[in-house]
Amino acid sequence: MAIADFVRNSGLLLYPQGLEVIAAFCGCLYAGVIAIPVPPPESGRLKRTLPRLRAIVKDANATFALTTEAILSLVEGVKGEFPEFDQMKWIDTATVDLSLAEGWQDPQVDKDELAYLQYTSGSTSTPKGVMLSHFNLMHHASYLQRACGYDENSITHTWMPYFHDYGLVEGMMVPLYNATPCYLMSPFSFIKRPIQWLKNITKYKVTHSQAPNFAYDLCLRRLKSKDVGQLDLSSWEGAGNAAEPINPKVMMNFVETFSPCGFRWETFAPAYGLAEYTLLVSSKPKGTHPVFTCVDASAMEQDKVVEADPQQEKGTRVMASCGRLVCETNLAIVNPDTLTRCAEDEVGEIWVSDPSMAQGYWQREDATKETFQAYIKDTQEGPFLRTGDLGFFKDGELYITGRMKDLIIIRGTNHYPQDLEWTVQHLNPVFRSDYGAAFSVEVDGEEQLVVVQELERRSGELDFEQLLGDIRQEIAEEHEIQTYAIVLAKSGTVLKTASGKIQRRACRQNFLNGSINIAAVWSDNAEVMDKFAAG
Known part of the structure; x- marks a missing residue:
């Protein structure tokens, strides 16, 4: 409340993961001002983190920033290069006089007033501020309480960052709404020691903890034999899995590896959501088994859903369901070209409608x-939120096939980049998991496939010709397309958003510019080879 009495209008929140940022966020809510959680600048990565912060500052028109002494010192050192920072009031909240809380007055906030701006990750476009009201947050917290099976005995643990909707809403705000314990872990600590996440779940008997697919894969890769005996995951009831494509193989390997530690299939809770909907559209109910479906890959490339025999090794695709719709969510699968509902056996754009829908994008009327005022053309049902994601709805379960803007279309056939990336990364352990990008480039009027894949650090001596040949062969056999170019990149090359999503468009641009830090490259096109040889 001391913070609430101190701030006005709208303000950035820049903190390390911890209680301070929760206090600052709640202080903004108490004050009736708009909170803007953003990634703090990192001393070792200023060139990468400051431009995004600058873009948000310019877009949000914030009047102040709440932060810590350490981050404030970091910002002071670059204010000369970023004049936008000098136009705001910077406040080290540790210096705020707590006695100010005694003068706090209820701002009489209307439920439809904005509570915070959630800046999108920028994986496919410039970051946009999603406007979320007090009602959006409270309504959705009640939804998650029901849909994810929280009760008075629930215990949450999160390392997902506060500036990501998964971390802020389910990781931090839902425990506050439920009045149940929550333990926080730094995202950096997780990346350095992912098994510590599982050790914390063991120590605190956590029931709910969420992460993207890559986190479960990272635990598998970093696990040592001595760790298994130290883990007890039997208390874990909801292992949320969302924020990026879900790989069934990773789920299967995780269950197989950690079942001796008490992890069960029904613990996994695949989900799907987006900031524009506050958080989750769908999630697997607690205590039920995840659902998978096997579909014909050729039919899927034509946007048709045809069931296939799971025993058939070639020409099929196993997909993990993202669960059932959260509470009263209204869903439509819509043809993005005709804006009419798809048939039950067709892939289309996912449209949703509910009071969980955000108010729109900050200062972006068009x-x-x-995005938020879509209507089905022939029936005029709406308004719906257009998610930009493709999928289908089968037997009450939602399946995500990919993102419209990332879709690769070659000779009239649809290919989802994550499928191609997973094909490559499972070929050889030297290929860094979740650090590859598949995209298309136009060559002589035709779309052609390019794959950029990072190598693990300290990979030793490698037979690049063999690795490149293996990738070409595997993609040709699994996906029946030819590869135009393959780049094996050094570690630290493939760009990600602040929330960990692959920036395929940025990778594509770097490929076109010839600015990738390569270890090896292959292409039948001599110009491509010459471009990277010159670089």
């Missing part, structure tokens, strides 16, 4: 109308 984008708000396009």
Whole structure:
């Protein structure tokens, strides 16, 4: 409340993961001002983190920033290069006089007033501020309480960052709403020691903890034999899995590896969501088994859903369901070209409608109308939120096939980049998991496939010709397409968003510019080879 009495209008929140940022966020809510959680600048990565912060500052028009002494010192050192920072009031909240809380007055906030701006990750476009009201947050917290099976005995643990909707809403705000314990871990600590996440779950008897697919894969890769005996995951009831494509093989390997530690299939809770919907659209109910479906890959490339025999090794695709719709969520699978509902056996764009829908994009009227005010053409049902994601709804379960803007279309056939990336990364352990990008480039009027794949650090002597040949052969056999170019990149090359999503468009641009830090490259096109040889 001391913070609430101190701030006005709208303000950035820049903190390390911890209680301070929760206090600052709640202080903004108490004050009736708009909170803007953003990634703090990192001393070792200023060139990469400051431009994003600058873009948000310019877009949000914030009047102040709440932060810590250490981050404030870091910002002071670069204010000369970033004049936008000098136009705000910077406040080290540790210096705020707590006695100010005694003068706090209820701002009489209306439920439809904005509570915070959630800046999107920028995986496919410039970051946009999603406008979320007090009602959006409270309504959705009640939804998650029901859909994810929280009760008075629930215990949450999160390392997901506060500036990501998964971390802020389910990781931090839902425990506050439920009045149940929550333990926080730094995202950096997780990346350095992912098994510590599982050790914390063991120590605190955690029931709910969420992460993207790559986190479960990272635990598998970093696990040592001595760790298994130290883990007890039997208390874990909801292992949320969302924020990026879900790989069934990773789920299977995780269950197989950690079942001796008490991890069960029904613990996994695949889900799907987006900031524009506050958080989750769908999630697997607690205590039920995840659902998988096997579909014909050729039919899927034509946007048709045809069931296939799971025993058939070639020409099929096993997909993990993202669960059932959260509470009263209204869903439509819509043809993005005709804006009419798809048939049950067709892939289309996912449209959703509910009071969980955000108010729109901050200061972007046209984008708000396009995304948040969609109507089905022939029936005029709406307004719906257009998610930009493709999928289908089968037997009450939602399946995500990919993102419209990332879709690769070659000779009239659809290919989802994550499928191609997973094919490559499972070929050889030297290929860094979740650090590859598949995309298309136009060559002589035709779309052609390019794959950029990072190598693990300290990979030793490698037979690059063999590795490149293996990739070409595997993609040709598994996906029946030819590869135009393959780049094996040094570690630290493939760009990600602040929330860990592959920035395929940025990788594509770097490929076109010839600015990738390569270890090896292959292409039948001599110009491509010459471009990287010159670099």
